[in-house]
Amino acid sequence: MTTETIKTTCPYCGVGCGMEITVDHRLGEIAVAVQGDKQHPANYGRLCVKGSSAGETIDFYGRLTTPMINGQAVDIDTALDHVAERFRAIIEEHGPDCVAFYVSGQLLTEDYYVANKLMKGYIGSANIDTNSRLCMSSAVAGYKRAFGSDTVPCSYEDLELADLIVLVGSNTAWAHPIVYQRIAAVKKARPEMKVVVIDPRRTATCDLADLHLPIAPGMDALLYNGLLVALADVGKLDQAFIDNHTEGFDAALAKARETAGDLDSVAQRCGLERNALAQFYQWVIDTDRTVTLYSQGINQSTSGVDKSNAIINTHLATGRIGKPGTGPFSITGQPNAMGGREVGGLANMLAAHMDFDEASIDRVQRFWNSPTIARAPGKKAVDMFRALHDGEIKAIWIMNTNPVDSMPDADFVREAIEKAELAVVSDCMASTDTTVVADVVLPALTWGEIDGVVTNSDRTISRQRKFMEGPELARPDWWWISQVARRMGFDGFDYDHPWQIFREYAAQTCFENDGSRDLMIHLPEDFDQDAYDAWIPKPWPITPERPEGTPRMFTNGRFFTPSGRARFIAIEPRAPQNQPTEQYPFRLNTGRLRDQWHTMTRTGKAARLFSHRGEPFVSIHPNDAGDLKNGELVRVFNDRGEIVVRAEITDTVRPGQLFVPMHWTEQFASNPRVDKLVPPYTDPISGQPELKHAVSNFERWGARQYGFLLSREEVDVSAFGYWAKILGKHFVRYEVANREETDFDALLEQLAPEGGTLIELRDPAAGIWRAAWLVDGRLSRVLFLGPSPDLPTRQWLGERFADLELEGATRRSLLAGQASGAKDVGPIICTCFGVGLNTIVEAIHEQKLTSVEEIGKALRAGTNCGSCIPELTEILAREIG
Amino acid sequence: MRKKLVQIGAGMAGMRFLEKLIEQAPDCYDIEVFGKEPWGGYNRIMLSPVLAGEKQLPEIMTHPPAWFEEHHITFHPGVEIVAIDRDRKVVRAADGSETPYDVLVIATGSNPFIIPVPGHDLPGVVSFRDIRDVDIMIEAAGKHPRAAVIGGGLLGLEAAYGLIRRGMEVTVVHLMDILLERQLDRTAADLLRRDLEAKGFKFAMPRQTARIVGEERVEAIEFADGERLPADLVVMAVGIRPNTTLGQQAGLTVNRGIVVDDQMRTSDPDIYAVGECVEFDGQTFGLVAPLYEQAEVLAKVLAGEDAHYQISETATMLKVTGIDLFSAGDYLGEAEGSEVIQWQDHQQGHYRKLVLKDGRISGSVMYGDTHDSHFIFDLIKSKRDISHCRPNIVFGQGYCDL
Numbered sequence A: 001m002t003t004e005t006i007k008t009t010c011p012y013c014g015v016g017c018g019m020e021i022t023v024d025h026r027l028g029e030i031a032v033a034v035q036g037d038k039q040h041p042a043n044y045g046r047l048c049v050k051g052s053s054a055g056e057t058i059d060f061y062g063r064l065t066t067p068m069i070n071g072q073a074v075d076i077d078t079a080l081d082h083v084a085e086r087f088r089a090i091i092e093e094h095g096p097d098c099v100a101f102y103v104s105g106q107l108l109t110e111d112y113y114v115a116n117k118l119m120k121g122y123i124g125s126a127n128i129d130t131n132s133r134l135c136m137s138s139a140v141a142g143y144k145r146a147f148g149s150d151t152v153p154c155s156y157e158d159l160e161l162a163d164l165i166v167l168v169g170s171n172t173a174w175a176h177p178i179v180y181q182r183i184a185a186v187k188k189a190r191p192e193m194k195v196v197v198i199d200p201r202r203t204a205t206c207d208l209a210d211l212h213l214p215i216a217p218g219m220d221a222l223l224y225n226g227l228l229v230a231l232a233d234v235g236k237l238d239q240a241f242i243d244n245h246t247e248g249f250d251a252a253l254a255k256a257r258e259t260a261g262d263l264d265s266v267a268q269r270c271g272l273e274r275n276a277l278a279q280f281y282q283w284v285i286d287t288d289r290t291v292t293l294y295s296q297g298i299n300q301s302t303s304g305v306d307k308s309n310a311i312i313n314t315h316l317a318t319g320r321i322g323k324p325g326t327g328p329f330s331i332t333g334q335p336n337a338m339g340g341r342e343v344g345g346l347a348n349m350l351a352a353h354m355d356f357d358e359a360s361i362d363r364v365q366r367f368w369n370s371p372t373i374a375r376a377p378g379k380k381a382v383d384m385f386r387a388l389h390d391g392e393i394k395a396i397w398i399m400n401t402n403p404v405d406s407m408p409d410a411d412f413v414r415e416a417i418e419k420a421e422l423a424v425v426s427d428c429m430a431s432t433d434t435t436v437v438a439d440v441v442l443p444a445l446t447w448g449e450i451d452g453v454v455t456n457s458d459r460t461i462s463r464q465r466k467f468m469e470g471p472e473l474a475r476p477d478w479w480w481i482s483q484v485a486r487r488m489g490f491d492g493f494d495y496d497h498p499w500q501i502f503r504e505y506a507a508q509t510c511f512e513n514d515g516s517r518d519l520m521i522h523l524p525e526d527f528d529q530d531a532y533d534a535w536i537p538k539p540w541p542i543t544p545e546r547p548e549g550t551p552r553m554f555t556n557g558r559f560f561t562p563s564g565r566a567r568f569i570a571i572e573p574r575a576p577q578n579q580p581t582e583q584y585p586f587r588l589n590t591g592r593l594r595d596q597w598h599t600m601t602r603t604g605k606a607a608r609l610f611s612h613r614g615e616p617f618v619s620i621h622p623n624d625a626g627d628l629k630n631g632e633l634v635r636v637f638n639d640r641g642e643i644v645v646r647a648e649i650t651d652t653v654r655p656g657q658l659f660v661p662m663h664w665t666e667q668f669a670s671n672p673r674v675d676k677l678v679p680p681y682t683d684p685i686s687g688q689p690e691l692k693h694a695v696s697n698f699e700r701w702g703a704r705q706y707g708f709l710l711s712r713e714e715v716d717v718s719a720f721g722y723w724a725k726i727l728g729k730h731f732v733r734y735e736v737a738n739r740e741e742t743d744f745d746a747l748l749e750q751l752a753p754e755g756g757t758l759i760e761l762r763d764p765a766a767g768i769w770r771a772a773w774l775v776d777g778r779l780s781r782v783l784f785l786g787p788s789p790d791l792p793t794r795q796w797l798g799e800r801f802a803d804l805e806l807e808g809a810t811r812r813s814l815l816a817g818q819a820s821g822a823k824d825v826g827p828i829i830c831t832c833f834g835v836g837l838n839t840i841v842e843a844i845h846e847q848k849l850t851s852v853e854e855i856g857k858a859l860r861a862g863t864n865c866g867s868c869i870p871e872l873t874e875i876l877a878r879e880i881g
Numbered sequence B: 001m002r003k004k005l006v007q008i009g010a011g012m013a014g015m016r017f018l019e020k021l022i023e024q025a026p027d028c029y030d031i032e033v034f035g036k037e038p039w040g041g042y043n044r045i046m047l048s049p050v051l052a053g054e055k056q057l058p059e060i061m062t063h064p065p066a067w068f069e070e071h072h073i074t075f076h077p078g079v080e081i082v083a084i085d086r087d088r089k090v091v092r093a094a095d096g097s098e099t100p101y102d103v104l105v106i107a108t109g110s111n112p113f114i115i116p117v118p119g120h121d122l123p124g125v126v127s128f129r130d131i132r133d134v135d136i137m138i139e140a141a142g143k144h145p146r147a148a149v150i151g152g153g154l155l156g157l158e159a160a161y162g163l164i165r166r167g168m169e170v171t172v173v174h175l176m177d178i179l180l181e182r183q184l185d186r187t188a189a190d191l192l193r194r195d196l197e198a199k200g201f202k203f204a205m206p207r208q209t210a211r212i213v214g215e216e217r218v219e220a221i222e223f224a225d226g227e228r229l230p231a232d233l234v235v236m237a238v239g240i241r242p243n244t245t246l247g248q249q250a251g252l253t254v255n256r257g258i259v260v261d262d263q264m265r266t267s268d269p270d271i272y273a274v275g276e277c278v279e280f281d282g283q284t285f286g287l288v289a290p291l292y293e294q295a296e297v298l299a300k301v302l303a304g305e306d307a308h309y310q311i312s313e314t315a316t317m318l319k320v321t322g323i324d325l326f327s328a329g330d331y332l333g334e335a336e337g338s339e340v341i342q343w344q345d346h347q348q349g350h351y352r353k354l355v356l357k358d359g360r361i362s363g364s365v366m367y368g369d370t371h372d373s374h375f376i377f378d379l380i381k382s383k384r385d386i387s388h389c390r391p392n393i394v395f396g397q398g399y400c401d402l
Helices: A076-094 A109-123 A137-147 A157-161 A177-189 A204-208 A220-233 A239-245 A249-260 A263-270 A274-286 A304-318 A337-343 A358-368 A381-390 A410-419 A477-487 A498-510 A529-533 A744-751 A795-800 A808-816 A837-846 A852-859 A869-880 B012-024 B044-051 B065-070 B131-143 B154-165 B186-198 B245-250 B288-302 B373-382 B387-395
Strands: A003-009 A018-024 A031-036 A099-103 A128-130 A164-168 A194-198 A211-213 A290-294 A327-330 A395-399 A422-427 A440-443 A452-455 A460-464 A586-591 A617-620 A633-638 A641-649 A657-661 A694-700 A705-711 A722-728 A731-738 A757-763 A768-775 A778-786 A828-830 B003-008 B029-035 B061-063 B074-077 B081-085 B090-093 B098-100 B103-106 B110-112 B125-127 B146-150 B169-173 B202-204 B209-214 B218-223 B228-230 B233-236 B240-242 B271-273 B325-329 B339-345 B350-357 B360-367
Touching: A003 A460, A076 A099, A076 A395, A076 A422, A076 A440, A076 A477, A099 A109, A099 A381, A109 A128, A109 A337, A109 A358, A109 A452, A109 A477, A109 A498, A128 A381, A137 A304, A137 A327, A157 A177, A157 A290, A157 A327, A164 A274, A177 A204, A194 A204, A194 A274, A211 A274, A220 A249, A220 A263, A220 A274, A220 A304, A239 A304, A249 A304, A263 A274, A290 A304, A304 A327, A337 A452, A358 A498, A381 A410, A452 A498, A498 A529, A617 A633, A744 A757, A744 A768, A744 A778, A757 A808, A757 B387, A768 A808, A778 A795, A778 A808, A795 A808, A808 B339, A808 B387, A828 A837, A828 A869, A837 A852, A837 A869, A852 A869, B003 B012, B003 B098, B012 B029, B012 B288, B044 B131, B044 B154, B061 B065, B065 B074, B081 B245, B125 B131, B131 B154, B131 B233, B146 B154, B154 B169, B154 B233, B186 B202, B186 B325, B186 B350, B186 B360, B218 B233, B271 B288, B325 B373, B339 B387, B350 B387, B360 B373
Parallel strands: A099 A128, A099 A395, A164 A194, A164 A290, A194 A211, A290 A327, A395 A422, A422 A440, A586 A657, A617 A641, B003 B029, B003 B103, B029 B074, B103 B271, B125 B233, B146 B169, B146 B233, B169 B202
Antiparallel strands: A003 A018, A018 A031, A452 A460, A586 A694, A617 A657, A633 A641, A633 A694, A705 A731, A705 A778, A722 A731, A757 A768, A757 B339, A768 A778, B081 B090, B090 B098, B110 B240, B209 B218, B218 B228, B325 B360, B339 B350, B350 B360
């Protein structure tokens, strides 16, 4: 077979788009073409730029290809024995709560399940938490408070059925592009459908909005309390729904009136124009089919749970839930954050949507038939790393995530990992900011190389399917976990294939589930590997009555609380914990860009994903920028540390606010890790850190030299105080800067490739230094340095890396960084006046020149030393005969 | 009645003057020309390619006797003027004949400088100035294997190249350790040396010639340190001196050259001088461009126009096949306040240097690739401020919005 097409699910965001991978085995190397799966209910064939370039990320460049202990490559058995023995010994000495797993929304459900089972059922601790803690644990807690279960009520289809879509704290256009495209398509088909964006920044998502409310950071709960009051005041409550299906309404409304009873005051405290706010309230009042889509802007907050309940309150009050085109819709960040929530891969859940109540503890242990069971919640992410730092936790196994970059107070987290007695990191990449501080690294297989399931934001379970082999010594995460479990002496981990794990997990969701638990994946008796392989995307709960799944929940108005009623929560709005001071007057927001994903371990491999934004930056409002210019390097700092990034002067942020993307790591830039500036303040209920609100200040970094280096291979750029690595096609680009002018000769020596020949430009007085090296006639490296960020485009130079040879004019142009704007005059005939053959021939024809004298008059050629007159005569003869 | 114009010399400056004069004032003068060499006007610059065998003599003859006839000019080839009698306004030839003038133009050019070392007058020691010198060199190349060229300037290198092309083993003896030190900086000179060595040049530098040894004919050069370099032919190419003999004889004001004003007039209002024999504003001239400019000014003046000569920048080329170099202005850039931009392609041996002062290009050297030399030269002459396109100015016009 030379080509085959395999359906799988995108490795990126929580939209969970279906993909069709066409694999071409004919070329010695595997080549894949990626297309959207037209049948998949998440995307119906669409893919965003990240997804469609996923095929460019499957090479093994930079992959972790062998287990390593303390930097030494070891065989798999040695690694497994080491990890199992160390965990066993540490548990034996210090007890089960002295170890922890920190896992990831990148894991497949099967991996998650096995990790959760090992930690909670066999080690006997609940110290397993996931990086989903950082992105949507507040939404989980909000749902659970309101519904008694972590149940996303909506389906993507509700977006198409809605007449008003409110996007709160969600730059959907960039973070969930296909959801955005679906909304855009509705907007086009039904222009009367309204879109409101509530976001402190004027993001790309606002392009679609009828109304943008640039809310003051963290004031969402106040705004939604105000909305509840407005709904009540105009009599827009669904009293029957409130009476029959909810509880706690009066207290919630009273608290809302107390805190947000006056529109003017709400508008003022939210930093909004009164009329804009009133307009928003009116639209909600007027529109029964309202979906509120919310994301990190709500969740990453010390009051994230309250914010989500303030939103949910308004839906419950209007009965806008469980009906087409309605609902409070939390959209998740990661491809399988939902899978983690389901299996229980969070420290405050036990398993399969069961908590730490006695009945559940007993049931889960009986289902697993496990030697022990965790009886109380474990440490959530922030507490987990604090405990690691304190020495309370001795050993940690970090799977497929990069807490050194993504956790708040990230330098503290790095220290914690460095201090750990044992830090094991499973990853598919060799160098991440986390693997480099690990004691043991285990090579994981990744997307395309593994089988499993993922759940997207609307509960749809889809298959990821293997379409290629991974590195020889890499293994799926479930395999590493199972093997370690076995070597720790545990039964219950003898899996050969993920389908067996999925079947066991599905069985757990059904185990003693009389319908009191929302999560149910009911499989046919004869479910086997073939059925697993043939899995068609469907939303849970999958029950005997609804084997095709359940797109919309709560249609009957029944909830999973003990009373069966949804709960209103009385919300006391709280401002972000960290407030600006004289020293740190700016509110620092963090977030995502369109073309990068998380800490760039995958997107950092695709050149075209750097064309949108190549470097870390800070957005600064012009009013705050002073004389700072776009592209200058600035130091953003507070008591926790500093980062060095480019200034982007833009009015998309409001005065007094800064925005820095969270993607950049020390693998891609010298000092970009914004989360080290973020305090580890968390929501008291969800434990989710307030990643979207730190305070800071900024100042010029003081670059005196800016530049860039393009190189065919990666190169050591530590000579530069600032650098950022950007992948190009056929080359790596480094943007560099220094606070002092570098010694050019030393730099040339350091950067010279082997066998390279040098072309250089020196203008010391202007501070301009440039160099290019050719190897075997091809461009190998090129360096431009100058006194300002104003440098030639990198585009033309980048394209030269594809050239098999550099002909004279191109070679001469290299250090200009662009092709000459001049006509090619051809070989010089008259050296005295620099007149070229092409110029002469053109003049002969255009000006009808018939003699050497006429040429001389027209072009001066031949009129000085006269050496070229014989050649001019020849040219004339040739051209006019 | 038309005035009588007599010109002494039929070199490049004189001939350009005549061309321009008859173009602008065809009927003003009766013209009579005396040429020391026994042929008409030729392009002296092209002697190097002739020596190298890359061009033939007829190709460089610009003004054969027929040209004079055609323009009704009385021409006396091979007749040397030995004296000017300003009182009687006549010139006297070597044979004693006298010719009266109303207006006299001295265009006697320059003489090669012969280093007065012992043996400088031995047979086989030659300068490189005229067709006769070339004949001697070509003849020597046919008979002898080894030559030495004293002088690593433009003329010396061109002579050496010609002789190498003629099959001789040639060593260039140079007093300095930098070739073309009046045109090139060390970087360019080193590149040049490397390229010339690849073409078969040998160099003895820095070396001072103490004497030339030989019995009946030159046999070797002896250096100041006593070492000897065997040579069957020695070419002296260490510079030229304005030929001022007649001016001095006639009592005109003469310093290094015959002093002229900005209308090329000597201290005698009826006598003009043009070309390498003159001194203007303290300077003498050796390159063709200023000579031509002087010739044009003089033609205008004698045609009755108001024209004035100004010294302009000159640029240098070397006529050695496969060697491209360009130099103009303050090529060293060592003056106070000068800033230097250098570009170099090491493998190709290409080099560019611009010297800037106050945002203007004051000098330049280019070696190996002189594509944009005319553009740079124009900027040197025009003294335009190029600050706004400084980063790419070295790459030429295609990169500069000027």
